[in-house]
Amino acid sequence: MNDLFLRACKRLPVERTPVWMMRQAGRYLPEYRAIRAKTDFLTLCKTPELAAEVSIQPVDLVGVDACIIFSDILVVPEAMGMELIVEEGKGGPRFPNPIRNRAQIEVLHRPDPNSDLKYVMEAVSLTRRNLQNRVPLIGFSGSPWTLATYMVEGRGSKNFRHVKELIYSHPSEAHLLLSKLAAAVGDYLNAKISAGVQTVQIFDTWGGILPPDAFLEFSLRYIREVVERVRPSGVPIIVFCKDCDHSLEEIAQSGADTVGLDWTIDIGVARSLIGKKVSLQGNLDPSLLYASPERIREAVVSILEKYGRGPGHIFNLGHGILPDIPPDHARAFVQAVKEESPRFHR
Amino acid sequence: MNDLFLRACKRLPVERTPVWMMRQAGRYLPEYRAIRAKTDFLTLCKTPELAAEVSIQPVDLVGVDACIIFSDILVVPEAMGMELIVEEGKGGPRFPNPIRNRAQIEVLHRPDPNSDLKYVMEAVSLTRRNLQNRVPLIGFSGSPWTLATYMVEGRGSKNFRHVKELIYSHPSEAHLLLSKLAAAVGDYLNAKISAGVQTVQIFDTWGGILPPDAFLEFSLRYIREVVERVRPSGVPIIVFCKDCDHSLEEIAQSGADTVGLDWTIDIGVARSLIGKKVSLQGNLDPSLLYASPERIREAVVSILEKYGRGPGHIFNLGHGILPDIPPDHARAFVQAVKEESPRFHR
Numbered sequence: 001m002n003d004l005f006l007r008a009c010k011r012l013p014v015e016r017t018p019v020w021m022m023r024q025a026g027r028y029l030p031e032y033r034a035i036r037a038k039t040d041f042l043t044l045c046k047t048p049e050l051a052a053e054v055s056i057q058p059v060d061l062v063g064v065d066a067c068i069i070f071s072d073i074l075v076v077p078e079a080m081g082m083e084l085i086v087e088e089g090k091g092g093p094r095f096p097n098p099i100r101n102r103a104q105i106e107v108l109h110r111p112d113p114n115s116d117l118k119y120v121m122e123a124v125s126l127t128r129r130n131l132q133n134r135v136p137l138i139g140f141s142g143s144p145w146t147l148a149t150y151m152v153e154g155r156g157s158k159n160f161r162h163v164k165e166l167i168y169s170h171p172s173e174a175h176l177l178l179s180k181l182a183a184a185v186g187d188y189l190n191a192k193i194s195a196g197v198q199t200v201q202i203f204d205t206w207g208g209i210l211p212p213d214a215f216l217e218f219s220l221r222y223i224r225e226v227v228e229r230v231r232p233s234g235v236p237i238i239v240f241c242k243d244c245d246h247s248l249e250e251i252a253q254s255g256a257d258t259v260g261l262d263w264t265i266d267i268g269v270a271r272s273l274i275g276k277k278v279s280l281q282g283n284l285d286p287s288l289l290y291a292s293p294e295r296i297r298e299a300v301v302s303i304l305e306k307y308g309r310g311p312g313h314i315f316n317l318g319h320g321i322l323p324d325i326p327p328d329h330a331r332a333f334v335q336a337v338k339e340e341s342p343r344f345h346r
Numbered sequence: 347m348n349d350l351f352l353r354a355c356k357r358l359p360v361e362r363t364p365v366w367m368m369r370q371a372g373r374y375l376p377e378y379r380a381i382r383a384k385t386d387f388l389t390l391c392k393t394p395e396l397a398a399e400v401s402i403q404p405v406d407l408v409g410v411d412a413c414i415i416f417s418d419i420l421v422v423p424e425a426m427g428m429e430l431i432v433e434e435g436k437g438g439p440r441f442p443n444p445i446r447n448r449a450q451i452e453v454l455h456r457p458d459p460n461s462d463l464k465y466v467m468e469a470v471s472l473t474r475r476n477l478q479n480r481v482p483l484i485g486f487s488g489s490p491w492t493l494a495t496y497m498v499e500g501r502g503s504k505n506f507r508h509v510k511e512l513i514y515s516h517p518s519e520a521h522l523l524l525s526k527l528a529a530a531v532g533d534y535l536n537a538k539i540s541a542g543v544q545t546v547q548i549f550d551t552w553g554g555i556l557p558p559d560a561f562l563e564f565s566l567r568y569i570r571e572v573v574e575r576v577r578p579s580g581v582p583i584i585v586f587c588k589d590c591d592h593s594l595e596e597i598a599q600s601g602a603d604t605v606g607l608d609w610t611i612d613i614g615v616a617r618s619l620i621g622k623k624v625s626l627q628g629n630l631d632p633s634l635l636y637a638s639p640e641r642i643r644e645a646v647v648s649i650l651e652k653y654g655r656g657p658g659h660i661f662n663l664g665h666g667i668l669p670d671i672p673p674d675h676a677r678a679f680v681q682a683v684k685e686e687s688p689r690f691h692r
Contacts (some may be wrong), residue, residue, distance in 0.1 A: 159668055164633035168641060211609045211631050211647075211664075245592060246611055263557045267590055285557050287510035295514060302559075318557075322505055 001133040005066040009199060009236035009258045011279050011312040014343055017304065017341035018065035019334050020138075022240075023320030024058040024250060025070040031057050041086045041093070045071050051123035052130055060134055061327070063334050066136050066199070069192070070125055073142030073203060076188055077151050079111035080180070098154035101160065102170075105177045110184055113191035120188075121195040128196035139197030141189055143204035143241070144181035144226065145219035148174070149186040160209050167210075167218050174218060182222040186229030193233045201260070208243020215247055220254060227255040238281060242319060245270075252277045263318030268306035279312040284333070286317045289325040293332035300336040310343050347479040351412040355582035355604045357625045358656040363687035364411035365651065365680050366484075368586075369666030370404040371416040375673055377403050381631035387432045387439070391417050401473045405481055407673070409680050411652060412482050412545070415470055415538070419488030419549065422534055423497050425457035426526070437501070446508065448516075451523045456530055459537035465632035466534075467541040474542035481650040483541030487535055489587070490527035491548035493563035494520070506555050513556075513564050520564060528568040532575030539579045539609065547584040547606070548572060554589020561593055566600060571603035584627060587664065591616075598623045609664030614652035625658040630679070632663045635671040640677035655690050 004018035026032055032054050036044060044050050053068040074093050078084040086093045099105060113122055128137050142150075150156075152163040167174045185334060189200045198308055207219040219241070240260025241251055251259055252274035261270055261282035270280055288299050300315070307313045315337045350364035372378055378400050384391060390396050402417040402481070420439050424430040445451060460467055474483050488496075498504070498509040506647045535546045553565040573583055586606025587597055597605055598620035607616055607628035611676045616626055634645050646661070653659045661683045667676060 052393050146651040157634060161633060161636060161668075161670075164631070165636050168634055168637040168645075208610065212612050214631075243589070243610070246615075264554065264589070269592075285510070285560075287505060287507060288514055290507060290511050299514075322507075324507075 002065055002135050006136050006198060007315060008311060009011070009238070009279055010313045013311050015342060016345055017313050017315050017337055019315035019337040020064040020066040020068065021058070021062075021317050021321045021330065021333075022068075022069065024062065024064055024330075025054045026321060026324035028321055028325045028330060029057055029345075030134075031061060040088060041072070042084070042153065045075060046119045048119055048122035048126050048154055051119075053126045055123070056130055057329075059131070062330050063338070064135070065129065067136055068138040068140060068201070069120070071120055071123070071140070073140070073147060074150060075120065076141060076181075077147055079083060079113070080108040080114040080184055082108070082151060090237070092156065094155035095151060095171060096154070099152050099177065102173050102176070105173060105180070108177075108180055110180065110187065111192040113188045117188060117191070121191055124192050124195035136198040138199045138201055139189060139192035139198060140201040140203060141185045141226075142277055143207065143208075143219060144178045144185055144222035145175055145204050145207055146205045147181050147185070148177050148205060149206040149209075151177070154338055160206070164209075164213060167214060178218060178222045179225075182225040182229075185226045189226065189230050190233060193230070193235055197235070199236045199238065200230060201240060201277060203258075204239070204241040205245065207241040212246045215241075215244060216250060220246075220250055224254045232327055242280070258290055258314065260316070261318065266306055267303055267313075268308060269311075271307055275321065279314065280307070281314040281316050283285055283316070283318040285320050286322050286325075289317075289321065289329045291321060291329075293329065293336075294319065296329060296332050297336040298339065300333065301340050304341055304344055307344070315341070348411055348481050351660060352482050352544060352582060354657060354660045355584070355600050355625055359657050360691055361688060362452060362660050363659050363683055364660035364689060365683040366410040366414065367404070367408075367663050367667045367676065367679075368406065368411040368414075370410055370414065370676075372398045372667060373669035374667055374671045374676060375403055375407060377407060386434060387418070388430070391421060393467045393601065394465055394472050397465075397469035398473040398476055401469070402476055403675075404422035405477065408676050409684070410481070412463065412484055413473065413477055414484040414486060414547070415466070415473055417466055417486070419471070419486070419493060420496060421463060421466065422457070422487060422527075423493055425459075425462040426530055428453040428454070428497060440501035441497060441586055442500070442507065445498045445523065448519050448522070451519060451526070454523075456526065456533070457639070459534045463534060463537070466670045467537055470538055470541035470543055482544040483542060484545045484547055484584075485535060486547040487531045487572075489548050489553065489565060490524045490531055490568035491553055492549060492551045492558075493527050493531070494523050495552040495555075497523070506552070510555075513560060524564060524568045525571075526577075528571040531572045535572065535576050536579060539576070539581055545584065546576060547581045547586060548602075550585070550587040550590065553587040558592045561587075561590055562596060566593065567591075577601055586627070594619055604660065606662070607664065612647055612652055613659075614654060616657075617653055621658060625660065626653070627660040627662050629662070629664040632665050632668050632671075635663075635667065635675045635679055637675075637684055639675065639682075642675060642678050643682040643686065647686050650683075650687055650690055653690070657691070661687070
């Protein structure tokens with residue numbers, strides 16, 4: 001097996017820097033769109049054969065060094081009892097009855113992932129089998145805070161009024177919700193590990209909307225709870241908190257093996273701060289993939305130079321690949337990492 | 347005159363911490379909405395009597411320690427030759443013919459602010475006169491980068507594809523546009539100073555979408571050019587780069603007197619980094635004004651404690667006040683700063 005990715009997570013020596021892309025199974029690939037043309041988004045998530053197929057597409061088509069299971073973070077709140085709706089062309093999944101009072105939090109149940117989210121576990125097993133050990137398989141979850149944000153707002157938001165009212169005016173309700181989510185997310189990731197994923201990534205997409213002290217209290221604390229639940233499995237744990245560079249050292253002390261970086265920090269600066277403790281994943285600006293393959297290569301080299309020599313770097317974008325990136329540019333990105341990185345490991 | 351604000355900008359002793367709010371002349375005030383009900387947004391910007399009236403409203407109604415002239419940052423690109431449209435209820439001002447090639451940059455002209463933006467200068471003079479020296483008057487501009495972002499995207503954007511293609515694939519065109527903007531912004535702020543503003547603030551709303559090296563090259567460099575043009579006037583200069591904490595030290599070395607902070611940094615950490623060089627403005631999470639007056643007061647005290655004793659702090663929100671904040675909460679915020687801050691200056 002190509003285990004570059006797993007070794008890099010653990011800061012073990014590698015011959016070259018491994019590379020994958022967040023949202024690599026997605027709309028920029030015509031082969032993905034061909035499948036989506038025949039089925040809606042949630043059905044795709046819930047049909048193991050299809051989820052496995054689109055998960056593996058970027059391994060075959062783009063040459064990435066890791067496979068991430070295709071799914072959506074909101075299937076966990078759905079399994080806890082919230083109705084989830086995806087209307088095509090209407091801006092992503094949403095909860096029509098968002099959480100606005102304590103009673104709605106109290107009725108949320110702790111799912112049994114092997115029954116309530118059986119379709120995810122089947123997709124994991126099938127993907128793992130079909131990968132035939134070519135590259136490692138990653139499972140993921142939203143962080144408790146990020147899931148809470150969607151559950152309270154109902155969908156993505158600009159000012160996050162409702163979830164901020166929850167934490168600022170009703171903190172005990174917020175903690176109740178987040179505790180329930182930490183338990184559910186821990187169970188979910190452990191079930192995925194049992195089903196076959198070899199690494200897990202926790203996405204904290206919305207930690208960055210908080211002031212640093214609120215981030216520590218309402219987001220990172222519950223990420224740490226999840227990490228503690230997953231830790232005994234021994235698989236590498238990646239924590240990615242977007243726009244949270246103010247708390248990089250605290251994130252590195254969460255128990256994660258790897259810290260994901262968005263593109264608003266110099267990866268060399270991050271390495272000097274936390275690189276003795278964790279490996280780093282990132283951090284090309286996703287918009288750079290609009291540029292020419294030559295320009296993409298320059299940008300890849302610049303990040304490799306900033307990180308410097310030695311192990312502990314997983315190349316990735318600083319956020320998900322954008323849906324209108326030409327697939328040739330994604331391939332040029334992956335190829336540039338493969339060709340330019342060996343000299344940083346000699 | 348209440349000159350607390352001017353003294354704090356220069357890190358001179360004050361009896362209490364001065365306070366104002368970005369977007370304080372705005373929709374959360376019913377008195378503002380009453381005027382807007384009778385006129386459209388651009389007409390309000392371009393009618394000095396009305397602009398002066400809404401600028402002064404928060405001084406009378408909320409008790410802030412500084413007045414900021416009501417206007418829109420996009421009037422500068424309009425004066426450079428770009429058509430600007432505001433359709434009510436359609437998401438803010440926009441440029442129907444965004445910049446997509448070099449020729450469009452070349453034809454932009456350098457406005458004479460005293461004729462091309464005469465209505466702003468008249469609004470400044472009138473506001474200054476009507477304020478009768480009660481509190482200082484602030485003038486503002488978008489940063490060159492932030493103006494360029496709107497000019498190239500046409501409006502606010504999610505992924506900023508076009509302006510990022512400009513800098514990543516056509517950097518010399520980007521620099522041409524930004525140089526023109528730096529000259530125009532410098533002229534504009536100097537004309538405002540001549541017309542009567544006693545401080546200027548440069549808003550870099552979109553610096554935070556860039557990786558740090560691109561921020562330095564495409565945003566901060568041109569902010570520094572503007573600062574150099576305005577410096578000889580001697581008025582305090584505030585630079586506010588949202589989501590750019592990665593470059594706080596470089597921002598503090600831009601020549602600014604005051605650095606604005608959003609709410610994603612601990613103001614005590616910022617003070618320890620750059621507080622010997624500049625004063626700091628900020629940084630309450632604007633969403634905290636949804637909470638109760640008691641909770642608002644707690645949050646005010648927390649920020650005062652984080653900043654600590656002594657001068658050099660101008661209290662503000664970390665971004666503009668949100669349009670649906672109850673006016674009583676804005677008043678409670680200002681009152682809390684006035685009542686809680688004196689003990690930090692004894």
